Amino acid sequence: MPAGTQTGATPGAGLVRVTLPAALTEFTGGRSKVDVPGAPAPVGEILAGLGAAHPDVHDRLITERGRLRPHVNIFVDGENIRFLSGLDTPVTDGAEVVVLPAVSGG
Amino acid sequence: MASGNGTNGGGTLLLGTTKGAFLARPRDGGGEGDGGWELDGPHFPGEEVYAMAYDDRAGRSRLWAAPHSPFWGTTLRFSDDFGANWSGKAERSVRFPEDSGLSLKRVWQIQPGSAREPDVIRLGVEPACLFISHDAGEEWEAVEGLLNHPHRERWVGGAGGLCLHTIVTDGEPGGRATIAISAAGAYRSDDGGATWAARNKGVRAEFLPDKHPEFGQCVHKIVHHPSNPGRLFLQNHWGLYRSDDWGDSWTDIANGVPSDFGFAMAMHPGDADTVYIVPLESDGFRCTPEAKLRVYRTRDGGASWEALTEGLPQRNAYETVLRDALDTLAPGQVFFGTRSGKVYASRDDGTTWGLVCEGLPPVVCVKACAAGRG
Numbered sequence: 001m002p003a004g005t006q007t008g009a010t011p012g013a014g015l016v017r018v019t020l021p022a023a024l025t026e027f028t029g030g031r032s033k034v035d036v037p038g039a040p041a042p043v044g045e046i047l048a049g050l051g052a053a054h055p056d057v058h059d060r061l062i063t064e065r066g067r068l069r070p071h072v073n074i075f076v077d078g079e080n081i082r083f084l085s086g087l088d089t090p091v092t093d094g095a096e097v098v099v100l101p102a103v104s105g106g
Numbered sequence: 107m108a109s110g111n112g113t114n115g116g117g118t119l120l121l122g123t124t125k126g127a128f129l130a131r132p133r134d135g136g137g138e139g140d141g142g143w144e145l146d147g148p149h150f151p152g153e154e155v156y157a158m159a160y161d162d163r164a165g166r167s168r169l170w171a172a173p174h175s176p177f178w179g180t181t182l183r184f185s186d187d188f189g190a191n192w193s194g195k196a197e198r199s200v201r202f203p204e205d206s207g208l209s210l211k212r213v214w215q216i217q218p219g220s221a222r223e224p225d226v227i228r229l230g231v232e233p234a235c236l237f238i239s240h241d242a243g244e245e246w247e248a249v250e251g252l253l254n255h256p257h258r259e260r261w262v263g264g265a266g267g268l269c270l271h272t273i274v275t276d277g278e279p280g281g282r283a284t285i286a287i288s289a290a291g292a293y294r295s296d297d298g299g300a301t302w303a304a305r306n307k308g309v310r311a312e313f314l315p316d317k318h319p320e321f322g323q324c325v326h327k328i329v330h331h332p333s334n335p336g337r338l339f340l341q342n343h344w345g346l347y348r349s350d351d352w353g354d355s356w357t358d359i360a361n362g363v364p365s366d367f368g369f370a371m372a373m374h375p376g377d378a379d380t381v382y383i384v385p386l387e388s389d390g391f392r393c394t395p396e397a398k399l400r401v402y403r404t405r406d407g408g409a410s411w412e413a414l415t416e417g418l419p420q421r422n423a424y425e426t427v428l429r430d431a432l433d434t435l436a437p438g439q440v441f442f443g444t445r446s447g448k449v450y451a452s453r454d455d456g457t458t459w460g461l462v463c464e465g466l467p468p469v470v471c472v473k474a475c476a477a478g479r480g
Contacts, residue, residue, distance in 0.1 A: 060178035
């Protein structure tokens, strides 16, 4: 990433920029980037905030038991939360959260 | 793709595959059957569609499908215009109760109830449970007698997962029903689903130290005829059985089949003695025996079986037909799809066959309905 490139939301506003794959943009009115308030907070809370505005996106990321779907990956500032603290991974003000389908399936 | 050998007797084939759903319709609208088939799809491209159904009760003409995305989960969708439009992707109405600790993985069966319960639809799902709607699919609830069954903690899934894939009922509101779970076996309720008892006496479990446990069998499919609902036919993970007492006891009827291993089984729509199966060689080699694609038919309730081969490849046919990929439609139509993406049809009770289409993704669900887009 070139120095100075802004990928997340503007720091200081408590916003987190969530980037969604194309498959989910039909549930956000076509937007692939959604700024979610509430940072700093665990990524699970950020996703809940995303779900408050776009519940159909949340349903596709999180099971009805509150677990991350097995073939969905969430990256916080480039790091896969499966190798951090899962949905408890902290997200700072201005961070970027990226949602991607896993490299799986057939 | 299409055949012109008299296989398209009208109606619509609902074809679920591992990469979406397709609808196959006869080009001549059900005339003499020589116009071949046209294919519409894929619907839900990239998603697995293990369950489809058609509901024509109470004036409806509604298709159902349960696409499953390996990434984004399972939705339940319907169409009132034969697939031109589907209900929104936000169909997440099938949910396990919060205190169950379970979450929906896949829908394996969508079964509209009988004409006497015109607003009832049942779902068989994974993890194994039965859901029921009493308002034609608006709201769904887990059947608690199964959800909280004391055997649940000892149920073990098969290769496809712990799935409830088969539902047969007596058609009476609040009546009797038998369900099948891989690999927990058959269970029956006599009280509208409040309580369920294992009904596997005589059905063997080759893969367990105790070959005849109370439950734990890997039942692959059960069928029956509405005119004789208490007589059940069962295709097992090794074993072919009949019960004449709603599953209280089972008798081996693998008389003259090349293998009693298989998945698919379908009842003739008009003859309670006629059943179709597609045997596979073994659990270790799940392909048609001797590389011949043969449907087997009994016309005497399982006392004997005959191979149906005319129009089906009898050389180099290493095919697999899965549990819901074989269906029948009155008066004498039979359809099946293969994991290699071929779909075959017969209009004469299976005596002769023709190719509907090929080149599809692996076919996991075939449902035939008499209606089509108007």
